[in-house]
Amino acid sequence: MIKFFRRIRQNLLMENKTGKYLKYAIGEILLVVIGILIALQVNNWNEERKIQRTELKVLNDLKEEFVFNKDRFDKRNIYKTKLKATWKQFLNDISDTSNIKKVAVRRPGNGSEPVHITNSALTSFLSTGKIENISNELLKYKLINWENIVSNYNELQNRHKSFVETELRKFEFPRRVLPTLQMRNENFKNPFYKMYSERKINDMFLELNTSIEYQNMLINNYMWINNTVQVGVELEKSFDVIINLLNDEISKR
Numbered sequence: 001m002i003k004f005f006r007r008i009r010q011n012l013l014m015e016n017k018t019g020k021y022l023k024y025a026i027g028e029i030l031l032v033v034i035g036i037l038i039a040l041q042v043n044n045w046n047e048e049r050k051i052q053r054t055e056l057k058v059l060n061d062l063k064e065e066f067v068f069n070k071d072r073f074d075k076r077n078i079y080k081t082k083l084k085a086t087w088k089q090f091l092n093d094i095s096d097t098s099n100i101k102k103v104a105v106r107r108p109g110n111g112s113e114p115v116h117i118t119n120s121a122l123t124s125f126l127s128t129g130k131i132e133n134i135s136n137e138l139l140k141y142k143l144i145n146w147e148n149i150v151s152n153y154n155e156l157q158n159r160h161k162s163f164v165e166t167e168l169r170k171f172e173f174p175r176r177v178l179p180t181l182q183m184r185n186e187n188f189k190n191p192f193y194k195m196y197s198e199r200k201i202n203d204m205f206l207e208l209n210t211s212i213e214y215q216n217m218l219i220n221n222y223m224w225i226n227n228t229v230q231v232g233v234e235l236e237k238s239f240d241v242i243i244n245l246l247n248d249e250i251s252k253r
Contacts, residue, residue: 055133056253058125062143063246065121070239076115077232083111084229087222094209094218103209104202107218111225112164114157117150139245142238153228153235160224168217175208 086108093102122143125131134140208214 052253055130056250058121058130059246059250059253061121062125063243063250065118066239066243066246069117070236070243073115073117073232073239074236076113077229077236080111080225080229080232083108084222084225087111087218087225091218091222094215097210101202104205105209106205107209110164110168110221111228112157112161112221114154114161117154119147119150122146134249136245136249139242139249142242142245146238146242149235149238153231156224156228156231160221160228163220163224168221171214171217172208175204 090105090108093099093105096102126144131140131143134143
């Protein structure tokens with residue numbers, strides 16, 4: 001191809017057709033420039049496809065992480081919502097001092113076990129600075145603000161857990177009225193239950209449940225569960241919004 005163009009130029013010079021030669025030379029230069037521009041454009045297209053494939057993988061990883069976390073969170077939140085209703089009934093029962101059997105009931109689980117939300121994929125993505133490549137401003141904002149939302153929810157869970165461990169359990173355990181969770185799982189009761197009659201145990205539950213100090217702790221625990229459920233509703237909405245936005249972004253790629 002190069003020899004072909006060289007031969008044309010030589011013929012034009014030999015025929016003393018300078019004007020045609022100049023026009024041909026300019027055309028040849030333009031042809032070369034166009035070829036370079038096309039090559040650059042093709043290279044840019046290839047790079048763009050590589051970037052899009054990488055971004056698509058990141059978006060799918062984020063979606064997978066959010067779906068996983070939402071599933072685990074939903075199960076825990078459903079449990080806490082049901083537990084909230086159980087606690088409300090329990091507080092109503094122990095407030096009825098006319099019925100000794102009800103006052104002597106054992107309390108429900110404290111509900112302070114936290115649900116752990118992982119953010120490894122999101123943290124890795126944010127650290128790269130490539131979040132600016134996301135055109136959806138709402139999704140960008142939600143992802144950047146997500147760690148703050150989770151942090152607030154985790155703080156609420158941790159404060160509830162701290163209340164149970166430092167106040168509620170410390171008040172209960174010296175009175176030896178509740179078996180530990182491990183004992184319940186192993187179908188094994190505290191020896192205390194073997195040493196006393198059921199009536200004696202019920203009397204001790206009655207004494208405990210009618211304590212003003214203990215009742216205040218129980219009400220506080222109910223409020224912790226209630227607050228966690230309420231914040232959980234907003235967290236669940238954020239999960240849904242982000243997952244839907246990720247689906248929309250993925251569908252565009």
